[in-house]
Amino acid sequence: MNNQHRDIVIIGAGVTGLTLAHHLHKKNKSFLVLEKADRPGGVINTQKKADFIYESGPNSGVIGQPEVVALFDELGESITLEKGNDLVKIRYILKNGEWHAIPSNPILAVTTPLFTLKDKFKVLGEPFRSPGNNPDESLADMVKRRLGKSFLDYAIDPFILGVYAGDPSMLIPRYALPKLYNLEQNYGSFIKGAMKKHKEPKTDLEKRTDRAVFSFDGGLSSLTDALFQSAGTQNFLFGAQDTVVSPSENGTYTISFSTAEGKQVISANKVVTTTGSIGLQSLLPFIEEHQMADLTNLKYARVVEIALGFDKWQGCPIEGFGGLIPHKEKRDLLGVLFMSSLFKNRAPEGGALFSVFMGGIRNESLCDLDDKELLSVLEREFKDIMKLPDFNPQLIDIKRYSHAIPQYAINTGDRLDAIEKVQNQFPGLIIAGNLRDGIGMADRIKQATLIAKEL
Ligand SMILES: Cc1cc2nc3c(=O)[nH]c(=O)nc-3n(C[C@H](O)[C@H](O)[C@H](O)COP(=O)(O)OP(=O)(O)OC[C@H]3O[C@@H](n4cnc5c(N)ncnc54)[C@H](O)[C@@H]3O)c2cc1C
Incomplete structure (x- = not known):
């Protein structure tokens, strides 16, 4: 050489x-x-152990x-x-120890306990609110201004935990979520912008850029x-x-x-x-x-990712993409992905495979726990939120990332x-x-x- x-x-x-x-x-x-x-x-690293196929880095991408x-x-x-099956559309948020699906239609949006009545009315006015003029406004301030505090706490905060393991008051939308920022800047509103963009003519490739969740066989x-x-x-x-x-x-x-x-x-x-x-x-x-x-x-979030596999699943129903846990809930997990519900052959028949995340920008000290301490926190939290009588996984694989996700x-x-x-x-x-x-x-x-x- x-x-x-x-x-x-x-x-x-x-x-x-x-x-x-x-x-x-x-x-x-x-x-x-x-x-x-x-x-x-x-960081992309698929592993195979016993009858489980799991990821120790990213779990799925978006055709975005x-x-x-x-x-x-x-x-x-x-x-x-x-592509993830139809369950991908069902995503849960934890509130007061219970999972609630993110509303997928107007009726569910009215009845969901995730957001306050005041903020549900506030959303109706979102298309008529004038756009912000501070390019350095934080994501938290932007969401409070346009949608209300409960949307920040129970929609955007858990979404940001899921994507950035981050803190919405630290992230700047024009760098961290440029598509959302541009909806407000170019169309005056998230809702108006999303509707207008949906109607704009698209090239063939753009039409196939359908935001589907993807992985691959294997x-x-x-x-x-x-x-x-x-x-x-x-x-x-x-x-x-x-x-x-x-x-x-x-x-x-x-x-x-x-x-x-x-x-x-x-x-x-x-x-x-x-x-x-x-x-x-x-x-x-x-x-x-x-x-x-x-x-x-550049600050990177520290994250612990744990693959958990069960030969026989005996906890709560897991039809969906997974669940995210808002910071406000003060739990020691960031979220749980229901991998075997989304993709084929990830766990034995009747069993289940999960990717569980801990740490993140606001709970980094968890990343310093040794494996025994970490598993004891995981067992306590996972049993409780997944309504699991006994914690006896056949697969446990812990991966620590000291530089997981950069915070823009x-x-x-x-x-x-x-x-x-x-x-x-x-x-x-x-x-x-x-x-x-x-x-x-x-x-x-x-x-x-x-x-x-x-x-
Ligand atoms: C835990 C975790 C979960 C994630 N989940 C998702 C997800 O679900 N969906 C999604 O879309 N994205 C996710 N991401 C982000 C996504 O995985 C990354 O954006 C992407 O894989 C990064 O690819 P990369 O090539 O830029 O960097 P990396 O994958 O970090 O690759 C950089 C490479 O450079 C090598 N390298 C570093 N320094 C040197 C050097 N000095 N000399 C030679 N080689 C060097 C490293 O060994 C490494 O192989 C996740 C990331 C992490 C960490």
């Missing part, structure tokens, strides 16, 4: 790096993906970007897409495995440690790293980092201190400015990953597709 030259070096083989590699391979580009782990996929539809088309028969790793194959496995190098990029005088970059075979050095015209803000300082030591400070001033807070603008300045100062360097452009798998696929077009 010593002294080799490639046009492009990609750092990281998560779904961002893999999607970029897939597109570059299609364009016959010369590139190398350097990955410090020993496998592709990043046309680039996702196009990518799945290109991968063709190498993936078997599985789990999400089927996607990353298929991308790894389609990108050309010879274009990947795993186990690359202590990678350091430095600009050379001739406008190229030198990339040094270590593998089991010793220290290696390669050069490239362009370098794309997909690691988010994690480890950027040691990866790109040539960037000035104040710029690096802006690039890495008030400093996001400074970070985006710093990225632009650094990229202008060092042509050929692209700083990508989840420090910008969205946190979900669909956002990552879109970002990588757009970068591939640039290259």
Whole structure:
């Protein structure tokens, strides 16, 4: 490998790096993906144990970007897409220890105990309320202004726990939920905007961008495995440690790293980092201190994810996507996904598979518990909310994430400015990953597709 030259070096083989590699391979580009782990996929990692197929990272994606539809088309028969069944529409919120379905029609919206009568009336006036004019308003303030406090506490707060493991008073909508922010800015109201957008003419790809919840036969790793194959496995190098990029005088970059075979050095015209803000300082030591400070001033939520499998399920009915637990309920779980209800073959017949989340921005100290302490909290909470007489799971797999989900807070603008300045100062360097452009798998696929077009 010593002294080799490639046009492009990609750092990281998560779904961002893999999607970029897939597109570059299609364009016959010369590139190398350097990955410090020993496998592709990043946080996407499907596991199989006994009769359970479970995820230890993301559980499902949303077909929320046309680039996702196009990518799945290109991968063709190498993936078997599985859209969540109809139960996906049923989502529960915990209030006073009981699950309540999020209302799916106007009658249920009137009768649900989740929101106050005052706020139910307030929603009727939402289309007539004038749009906000503070671009740095927090999500919590925006929702209180347009919908009312009970909608913040029992709709948006649990939704944000489910997506960001975050806090709505910390997140800024124009960065964290740009589609929602734009509905208000462009159409004056969430409700009016959603209705008008629904009627707008759409391209074929847009029509197929139906926000369906997706996984694959065999789990999400089927996607990353298929991308790894389609990108050309010879274009990947795993186990690359202590990678350091430095600009050379001739406008190229030198990339040094270590593998089991010793220290290696390669050069490239362009370098794309997909690691988010994690480890950027040691990866790109040539960037000035104040710029690096802006690039890495990004708080990630800490999360514990526990896969729980039961050969025989004896708790409450689990027809639905899962349940989220508002912060106001003061519980030690963020939410529970009913994975075996959504996707086929995840648990034995009559059994059940769950993904349970703990921690998050407002309950991080739970991530410091050791396994025994964590399981004792889990048992207490899970038995209670899932109405389970005995806690005797056949599968327990605990995964801790110290940097799970980046929080797009008030400093996001400074970070985006710093990225632009650094990229202008060092042509050929692209700083990508989840420090910008969205946190979900669909956002990552879109970002990588757009970068591939640039290259
Ligand atoms: C617990 C959890 C649950 C989630 N749930 C969902 C969900 O349900 N739906 C959804 O859409 N999204 C979800 N997400 C978000 C989604 O998983 C991520 O947005 C996406 O998978 C990130 O992909 P990535 O390639 O950008 O980053 P990663 O997957 O983090 O990949 C980055 C890669 O870079 C490598 N790397 C890092 N530093 C270096 C270095 N110096 N040198 C070489 N390699 C390096 C890492 O080893 C890793 O393989 C979840 C995330 C987590 C953590």
